[in-house]
Structures are given as C-alpha cells and as structure tokens.
Amino acid sequence: MTGARITVHPILEFKEGRKVRFTFDGQVLEGYEGEPIAAALHAAGVRVLGESPKLKRPRGFFCAIGNCSSCLMTVDGRPNVRVCTEKLREGMRVETQAGKGVLLAND
Amino acid sequence: MIGAGPAGLCAAIAARDMGARVTCVDSGDRPGGQLVKQTHKFFGSRAEFAGKRGIDIAGMLADRIRDDPMVEFMLDSTVIGFYDDGAIGIEHNDALTFLRGERIVCATGASERMLAFPGNDLPGVYGAGAVQTLMNVYGVRPGKAVLMVGAGNIGLIVSYQLLQAGVEVVAVVEAMPQVGGYDVHARKIQRVGVPILTSHTVKAVHGTRVVEGATVVALGSDFRPIPATEEYFHVDTVCLAVGLTPLADLLWQAGCKMAYVPELGGHVALRGEDYETSRRGIYVAGDLAGIEEASSAMIEGTIAGLSAAQSLGHEAPDFEERLATARAELAALRSGPKGQKVRLGIERLMRLGREVGVVA
Numbered sequence: 126m127t128g129a130r131i132t133v134h135p136i137l138e139f140k141e142g143r144k145v146r147f148t149f150d151g152q153v154l155e156g157y158e159g160e161p162i163a164a165a166l167h168a169a170g171v172r173v174l175g176e177s178p179k180l181k182r183p184r185g186f187f188c189a190i191g192n193c194s195s196c197l198m199t200v201d202g203r204p205n206v207r208v209c210t211e212k213l214r215e216g217m218r219v220e221t222q223a224g225k226g227v228l229l230a231n232d
Numbered sequence: 233m234i235g236a237g238p239a240g241l242c243a244a245i246a247a248r249d250m251g252a253r254v255t256c257v258d259s260g261d262r263p264g265g266q267l268v269k270q271t272h273k274f275f276g277s278r279a280e281f282a283g284k285r286g287i288d289i290a291g292m293l294a295d296r297i298r299d300d301p302m303v304e305f306m307l308d309s310t311v312i313g314f315y316d317d318g319a320i321g322i323e324h325n326d327a328l329t330f331l332r333g334e335r336i337v338c339a340t341g342a343s344e345r346m347l348a349f350p351g352n353d354l355p356g357v358y359g360a361g362a363v364q365t366l367m368n369v370y371g372v373r374p375g376k377a378v379l380m381v382g383a384g385n386i387g388l389i390v391s392y393q394l395l396q397a398g399v400e401v402v403a404v405v406e407a408m409p410q411v412g413g414y415d416v417h418a419r420k421i422q423r424v425g426v427p428i429l430t431s432h433t434v435k436a437v438h439g440t441r442v443v444e445g446a447t448v449v450a451l452g453s454d455f456r457p458i459p460a461t462e463e464y465f466h467v468d469t470v471c472l473a474v475g476l477t478p479l480a481d482l483l484w485q486a487g488c489k490m491a492y493v494p495e496l497g498g499h500v501a502l503r504g505e506d507y508e509t510s511r512r513g514i515y516v517a518g519d520l521a522g523i524e525e526a527s528s529a530m531i532e533g534t535i536a537g538l539s540a541a542q543s544l545g546h547e548a549p550d551f552e553e554r555l556a557t558a559r560a561e562l563a564a565l566r567s568g569p570k571g572q573k574v575r576l577g578i579e580r581l582m583r584l585g586r587e588v589g590v591v592a
C-alpha cells in the first residue's frame with residue numbers, strides 16, 4: 126500500500142526518526158527508527174504478520190499496545206516478539222513465525 | 233503507580249503532594265495512557281481540562297511531576313504480577329526487575345471488546361484504539377476504506393480522526409436504535425456525508441488473507457438480523473469500537489475480590505470509598521475501577537493517591553479539603569442522565585462490597 130504515511134494532517138505533526146532498513150522474511154524494507162515494527166510493516170503494505178498455530182489462519186495486529194498477542198513474530202531469531210510495541214532498529218531481521226516458536230537457550 | 237494514564241498520573245501527583253515518594257511504571261514509551269492519541273478537544277469538567285486536546289492534557293499532567301526528585305518514571309516497563317512477599321515483577325528490555333511499594337495504585341485502564349462474527353480474526357479487523365495509535369501516534373493510515381462498528385463516542389471520534397487522516401469511512405454501524413455518543417461528534421461526521429446506520433451490525437467480514445469487504449445487516453427490535461437486508465461494503469479495514477472492559481488481570485492475580493458489574497464494563501475490584509481493594513495496600517482508579525472517562529479517571533486517581541499516602545502517615549494541611557473537593561467533582565460529573573449507568577454500577581458495587589465486608 127503506497128501512501129500509508131500521513132504527510133499532512135490538520136492537527137498533528139509527525140517527527141519521523143532516522144530512516145532505517147530492515148528485512149521482512151528476507152525482503153529489504155524501510156521504516157523509521159524507533160517506530161513499532163508493526164507500523165513500519167503496515168506502512169510498507171504488510172498486514173499479515175503471522176498465522177494461527179493450529180488452523181493456520183492469517184494474523185495481523187489487533188490492539189497495537191501490547192495487550193493481545195495477535196502480532197507475534199520472530200525478530201533477530203527471537204520468537205514471540207510483540208511487534209506492535211517492539212521498536213524498529215537498523216538491520217533488524219523480522220520473520221513470520223511458524224507455530225509457537227522455540228525459546229532460545231539463554232533467553 | 234501501575235499505569236501512567238490520567239488516573240495513575242493524578243494519583244502520583246496527589247501522593248507526591250502529600251509527601252510520598254512515587255514510582256510510576258508504564259508499559260508505554262511516554263506517560264499519558266489513552267490521552268496520547270486523543271487529538272480532539274475533551275468533554276468533561278473544566279477542572280479536568282475540558283476543551284483541551286487529550287494529547288496536551290497528558291503532557292500537562294506529566295510536567296507537574298516529571299522533574300520532581302520524589303517521582304521516578306519507569307517507562308517501557310510492564311508489570312507482570314504480584315508476588316506473595318509483596319514485590320511486583322516488572323519486565324523491561326527483556327529483563328525482570330522487582331519493586332516493592334508500601335502502597336500500590338493500580339490504574340491499568342481498559343482493553344477493547346471483541347465482537348463475534350465470521351472473519352473477525354482477519355488482518356484488517358482492528359480495535360479502535362489500535363487504529364488511533366497507528367494513525368495519531370505513528371502517522372500511518374490503517375487502510376484506505378474503513379467500516380466503523382459502534383457509534384459510541386469512541387467510534388464517532390475515531391471516524392472523524394480517520395477522515396482527518398485522509399481515510400474514507402464508508403459507514404458507521406450501530407446495533408442500538410440510537411447513537412450512543414454525543415451529538416456533536418455524530419454531526420461532525422454526518423456533515424461530511426458518512427452514514428450512521430443505527431439498528432445495524434456487521435454480519436461477516438470477507439477476505440482470503442486480509443479484509444476485502446464486509447456485510448452489514450439490519451437488526452429488528454429484538455436485535456435479530458432482518459433477512460434480505462444485507463449490504464456489502466468494499467473495505468480493507470473494519471474498526472471495532474464496541475466498548476471497553478477493565479484490564480484487571482493483575483487484580484485477579486493479586487487475589488483482590490472481584491465482582492461482575494455490567495454498568496462498569498465487566499469485572500471490577502470491590503473497593504471502599506478510598507478506592508482501596510480487598511487486598512490491603514492495593515488501590516484502583518480510572519477505567520480499571522469502572523469504564524468511564526478521563527475526567528473521572530483523574531479525580532479517582534487523586535482520591536486514591538491522597539488516600540494511599542495518608543494511610544502511610546503522610547499529612548497535608550489541605551488533605552480533607554482536597555478529598556472533599558474531589559468527591560464533590562466526581563458526584564457532579566456523574567449526575568444527570570448520562571451518569572445514570574455509572575451511578576447504578578457503583579451502587580451495585582458498593583452493595584456487593586458491604587456484603588463481603590470490603591466496604592465498611
């Protein structure tokens with residue numbers, strides 16, 4: 126979806142962070158540093174963030190404030206990250222998570 | 233203070249004013265709770281900043297305590313539970329820390345209700361709060377064309393904010409025969425041609441991977457769908473604004489006595505006039521104590537903060553006066569027909585509280 130970013134608004138002004146690059150399932154995308162990963166993905170047209178563990182139904186975000194766990198993804202190898210609150214950083218590796226994810230040994 | 237929305241911030245201000253040392257823990261990256269995404273001018277009473285925009289109120293409250301050495305803010309920090317020895321566990325940057333408060337004011341606010349219909353789990357079905365966060369905090373439009381479900385104040389206000397952000401709102405559907413929110417908010421969107429379909433609901437949302445459309449149906453006076461009244465809307469986003477329910481997980485886990493009070497939005501903690509729950513030392517305030525509005529959340533926070541600090545032995549010459557003023561403001565806010573539901577809910581809550589001895 127192009128043009129998802131709001132550029133003019135009657136009340137608000139958006140101070141965007143530094144432009145950074147990250148990958149989504151291997152594909153290179155751009156977003157602003159410090160915004161939630163989900164916002165960057167959404168602005169880049171990505172709405173499906175994962176699938177339900179049993180019925181494999183597509184999942185997107187729902188609450189966007191870290192309460193509902195609808196948005197779990199694997200980030201830099203770490204599963205079950207709520208991308209609606211996790212902040213975007215340069216070079217992050219964001220991946221669709223299959224199943225419930227495996228906890229890392231030292232986590 | 234668990235939660236630094238209007239309730240938690242006012243509790244912090246009040247407790248600080250009494251001389252208590254305060255820590256505000258919030259999972260968000262800035263204080264203000266719901267206020268940080270409210271671009272509209274608030275209704276409510278003047279003492280609680282009516283006429284100011286929510287985003288500005290959040291800043292004004294936080295500014296009163298931000299640089300105070302007696303107050304510490306822990307942001308990006310989520311409280312995950314109470315421990316038997318009185319400590320609370322806080323997750324911050326993937327690490328767990330513990331904190332012990334002699335008194336705890338829980339002001340975690342509310343979560344949005346879901347609605348049951350086929351397709352309600354498709355990406356593109358978003359809570360109204362989520363849409364607001366995405367668009368008003370991060371400047372990203374949730375979609376191109378939105379169907380809004382619910383014509384309470386939140387549904388109406390978010391519809392208007394969507395229009396301001398350049399998003400089409402195809403219709404607002406409302407199951408009740410009348411609009412639940414204030415007329416001013418309804419007229420703002422009707423004026424620009426957005427239809428508000430009362431006695432209508434969403435029957436199903438369609439799409440293979442994401443939302444591609446939604447079917448709306450008319451409801452009879454028995455709230456059952458009327459056959460052959462279905463209408464299809466081509467939308468990529470369905471926004472649910474069908475009410476809030478207190479975010480009470482922590483209170484359940486702490487073992488506070490709870491009661492189901494529909495007028496207050498669901499399960500709420502039994503509590504006294506000072507907002508202390510059945511677990512000594514744990515207070516509640518704001519939407520968590522009963523779904524209402526920011527103005528009442530601020531006053532409840534003030535009462536809880538004053539009471540908690542006083543119970544620790546802190547004193548202030550104007551304590552009684554501030555408490556009395558707060559109680560009077562709260563009563564005024566809840567007077568009149570709009571406050572009837574909340575009044576009934578609180579009466580019921582207090583009755584239940586007396587039965588089990590939480591309220592004297």
Ligand SMILES: Cc1cc2nc3c(=O)[nH]c(=O)nc-3n(C[C@H](O)[C@H](O)[C@H](O)COP(=O)(O)OP(=O)(O)OC[C@H]3O[C@@H](n4cnc5c(N)ncnc54)[C@H](O)[C@@H]3O)c2cc1C
Nearest residue numbers: 235237238239258259265266311340341518519525526527
């Ligand atoms: C669209 C919309 C429009 C509104 N318009 C108005 C209006 O015009 N006038 C009005 O008076 N009211 C209005 N309200 C209602 C008002 O915003 C709420 O009633 C008010 O914000 C409730 O305050 P609170 O402090 O109880 O909760 P919240 O503002 O929800 O704050 C709760 C805080 O707790 C934090 N939290 C939750 N769980 C945890 C945890 N486990 N650990 C750490 N932190 C946690 C959250 O991050 C949040 O910051 C509106 C609400 C909405 C959604």
Ligand code: FES
Nearest residue numbers: 187189193194209
């Ligand atoms: S969308 Fe609810 S936790 Fe992320």
